[in-house]
Amino acid sequence: MKALVLKSYGGADGLVMTDVARPVIKPDEILVRVHAAGLNPVDNMIAKGEFKPLIKLRLPAVMGSDLAGVVVETGSRVSRFKVGDAVFASVFDTPAGSLAEFVAVPEHVAAPKPANLDFVQAASVPMVGLTSWQALTERIKVRPGQKVFVPAGSGGIGTFAIQLAKHLGASVGTTTSTGNVELVRSLGADEIIDYKKEAFEQALHGYDAVLGTVRGDGLEKALHIVKPDSAVVSLVGPPDAAFARARGMNWLMRFVFSLLSRKIIGLAGKRGASYAFLFVRPDGRQLASIGALLESARIRPVIDRVFPFSQAKEGLAYLEQGRSRGKVVVQMVTDNPDN
Template sequence: MKALILQRYGGVDPIAFAEITRPQLRPDEMLVRVHAAGLNPIDTMIPKGTFKPMLKFDLPATLGSDLVGVVVEVGSQVTRFKIGDAVFASLFDLGRGSLAEFAAVPEHVAAHKPANLDFVQAASLPMVALTSWQALVERAQVKPGQKVLIPAGSGGIGTFAIQLAKHLGAIVGTTTSGANTELVRSLGADEVVDYRTQAFEQVLQGYDAVLGTVRGDSLEKAVTILKPGSSVVSLVGPPDAAFARSRGMPFFFRLVFGLMSRKMIGLAKKRHASYSFLFVRPDGEQLAQIARLVESSTIRPVVERVFAFDDTRQALAYLEQGRAKGKVVIQMPV
């Protein structure tokens, strides 16, 4: 089968298409014919070695995390799915990838594709949906009436997280360019700051939670709008010692990450707030709950561009520019 392979970290052309053997199934896995695969910013960072200490890849490895497709084979222990089922899943951090004609998908990370979406739309969801759910529902525990800042509201995470926060009853603030104001307002954003003309920390105040989605000093500025008892959940770092402990990393990494996050933790404490770093995990049960929200039209996917599988390298280059409104999806030949 054809797959996009990470051959080595860094250097020139670290990724390339290759013909590899179909995955061999374990008893709890399904073989899925991939119809579409969603791209995420981390897919452009992994080949550079940015996450080498955190992610376990045996190179060469298939790239990609999000997929949607049809089950063509099931392991002996699979009970919730059958051949012919349309499923979607995230394979992130499982040592395998989605940018291939077939993928082995553990049963516990998959859910039935939302019935009202096509394959491309469904492929845009897994990582951004799970990240938003784990940040807002699990970590920040957003309650009705609370104020939540979701920077970069027109991006892949932002377009989903705004809708989820509104479903949870939150008042949502976001940043975007003036050209995308109508988009984020249509998704439910209440307070919209044009980052090109305004400093959000001078406009927004009294927030209960901040979702860290933008690198640089944006997160430090965001702390200043928090009220006591609030939380900062960062998706972009710095990683903290708790993250290293949760992954069973050696003491050296706990020490390094503790030092890296010390400033952010200190800034949050001055506001009587908490800081934590979130690394998304695959979760089929959460995807099933998200699918129900999508089927009820509570949340809708936002897809900006669709590329053919053969053009995946160009798609990754486009995504790396950071201008995509919503998601970039790869459509597979089937």
């Protein structure tokens, strides 16, 4: 079968579309014929080697995290799915990769594909959906009436997190460029800062939570808009000692991450805020809950571009430019998409 494989770290030069063996599933896995795979910024970061301390890949490794497709085989202990079922899943931080014609998916990370979405739409959801869900419901514990800041509102995470925060009853502030103001407003954003015209840290105030999605000094600037007892959850780092402990890392890595996060934790503390780093985990039951929101149209996927499988590398290069409105998806199967 065809797959996009990372043969060596360093970026696009280490990625090759090649033939690999079709996966042999374990008793608790389902074999999925992939119809579409969503791309995420972390894919490019992994290819560059930036995640080597966090994710141990055995190269060559199939790339990709998000997928939607049809079950073609089930393991002996699988009980939730049968052959022919349409599913979607994140295989992030597992041995599998989604940019392949077939993927062995652990049963516990998969969920039924929302019936009202096609495979491309469904494939765009898992990583951004689970990240938003875990950040807003588990870490921040958003309550109705709170104010949540989600920067980069027109990006993959932003477009989903704005909608989920609104569903949870929050008022949402965001940043975007002039051309995307109407998009983020349509998703429910209440306070919209055009970053080309003004600085959000000067225009916003009184926020209960910040979802850190942008690398650089944006997280430190966001501390100027929070009030006491607020929560700052970062998806882009720096990792903290709590994360290292949760991953079972040794004392040296816990110490290193403690040093890396010391500055931002200290700055947050001065504002009476807490800081935490979130490393998303695959979770099929959470994904099923997200699927229910999608089926009820309370949240909608936002797709920027769709690339054919043969142009998966081009899709990753386009994503890396950082200008996408919503998600970038790779499509493997175009005939009879609902089967």
